[in-house]
Ligand SMILES: NC(=O)C1=CN([C@@H]2O[C@H](COP(=O)(O)OP(=O)(O)OC[C@H]3O[C@@H](n4cnc5c(N)ncnc54)[C@H](O)[C@@H]3O)[C@@H](O)[C@H]2O)C=CC1
């Protein structure tokens with residue numbers, strides 16, 4: 001029995017990259033749909049389709065009639081720069097009854113409808129690359145045409161790759177700056193901690209294990225404790241102790257403010273790229 005209680009019959013995925021693969025893997029792990037009803041296509045890389053077929057037992061085709069026949073969910077998973085060509089190629093196959101799920105960063109729902117030249121039920125999501133290990137933090141916006149059933153389908157779809165939360169579309173730039181790009185900030189921090197290992201005389205592999213476990217442990221503490229991160233930080237910090245000495249240096253370097261500015265810059269860039277994409281695709285700016 002499929003876990004989702006048949007929330008969808010057939011999903012047609014356009015674009016077969018890493019985000020598509022993460023979702024295929026999640027859908028199969030959660031038994032949301034029979035593997036044969038997951039269909040995937042790309043623009044030219046046949047070897048990639050063969051590899052996905054072989055590893056996941058899903059279906060692939062370059063024939064658009066076959067791809068969209070009976071599909072109730074369509075996923076747009078190409079790069080944003082390829083969105084205009086891809087959507088214009090498939091637009092005759094898109095219907096108002098289908099749920100169109102987009103993971104295209106910076107491409108508004110209005111843009112998708114303009115390119116498709118029709119009104120559509122759209123769910124626009126911003127996952128992150130941790131989807132590959134089922135730990136994405138995904139925010140999703142839906143338009144007014146999305147039915148209750150399609151809303152549920154969207155929720156279940158992204159729950160297969162981690163946490164899924166619904167937001168207004170205007171919030172997606174902020175989400176992109178915070179959690180879409182977020183894994184990179186954490187990797188940056190890990191890089192810094194790893195680079196310090198050699199300086200303080202620790203062997204690299206062992207230091208990495210300690211760093212990763214420290215991050216997981218701290219994240220789990222924040223998740224499960226009723227205390228704020230600040231309170232938890234204060235509990236690690238003994239007066240006159242090691243943590244105090246370390247955090248003092250972070251404060252002297254304005255690290256917290258640097259993170260705030262970093263997320264603001266990423267959010268602004270998301271907005272800017274969305275607007276630039278609208279101009280490039282010759283559609284109106286997001287409302
Ligand atoms: N990497 C990230 O952190 C995040 C990425 N995204 C979004 O996910 C989307 C996919 O990203 P990746 O999987 O990293 O990209 P990718 O480059 O790995 O895969 C893109 C796929 O689209 C295919 N493609 C290109 N033009 C096409 C066309 N005209 N018709 C059909 N297929 C076409 C390519 O052959 C390739 O299979 C992007 O729009 C990106 O904005 C969203 C959230 C986070």
Ligand SMILES: O=C(O)[C@@H]1CCC=N1
Nearest residue numbers: 105128176180181182
């Ligand atoms: O860096 C980027 O533009 C994309 C969007 C979110 C993560 N990567």
